Amino acid sequence: xxxxxxxxxxxxxxxxxxxxxxxxxxxxxxxxxxxxxxxxxxxxxxxxxxxxxxxxxxxxxxxxxxxxxxxxxxxxxxxxxxxxxxxxxxxxxxxxxxxxxxxxxxxxxxxxxxxxxxxxxxxxxxxxxxxxxxxxxxxxxxxxxxxx
Numbered sequence: 039x040x041x042x043x044x045x046x047x048x049x050x051x052x053x054x055x056x057x058x059x060x061x062x063x064x065x066x067x068x069x070x071x072x073x074x075x076x077x078x079x080x081x082x083x084x085x086x087x088x089x090x091x092x093x094x095x096x097x098x099x100x101x102x103x104x105x106x107x108x109x110x111x112x113x114x115x116x117x118x119x120x121x122x123x124x125x126x127x128x129x130x131x132x133x134x135x136x137x138x139x140x141x142x143x144x145x146x147x148x149x150x151x152x153x154x155x156x157x158x159x160x161x162x163x164x165x166x167x168x169x170x171x172x173x174x175x176x177x178x179x180x181x182x183x184x185x186x
Contacts, residue, residue, distance in 0.1 A: 041068055046065050048064075079109055087164060117175050117178035118151060119153070124155065124157060
């Protein structure tokens with residue numbers, strides 16, 4: 039058992055504590071740091087799990103990235119991809135729909151693609167989610183090459 043952040047060996051109790059609270063193998067130091075991020079930004083456990091799964095897959099994600107306007111749950115800056123984890127289930131009002139559309143337009147005008155992923159998809163289909171995001175990253179990378 040090794041920490042996903044620093045690759046240090048971790049004992050059973052540290053492993054159990056990080057897995058029970060975060061769902062990711064982390065040493066006590068990185069468990070504390072991630073819990074601090076959760077408290078400061080309201081980051082969901084699913085965002086943490088997706089971040090480490092993408093990192094393990096080689097995608098080079100950034101957690102709680104400031105985009106100049108607000109904090110994005112996960113960003114893959116090389117391809118200008120922002121990932122938001124949707125943790126709320128509510129009926130979307132027309133006001134919220136317009137706000138979301140305007141926000142997407144703002145990001146798109148600045149060259150960013152933003153995707154929203156329901157947290158339950160990460161919770162139950164983490165590997166499928168990672169594979170699909172890697173496909174999006176590859177598509178964005180190809181489009182960047184074509185444009186240049």
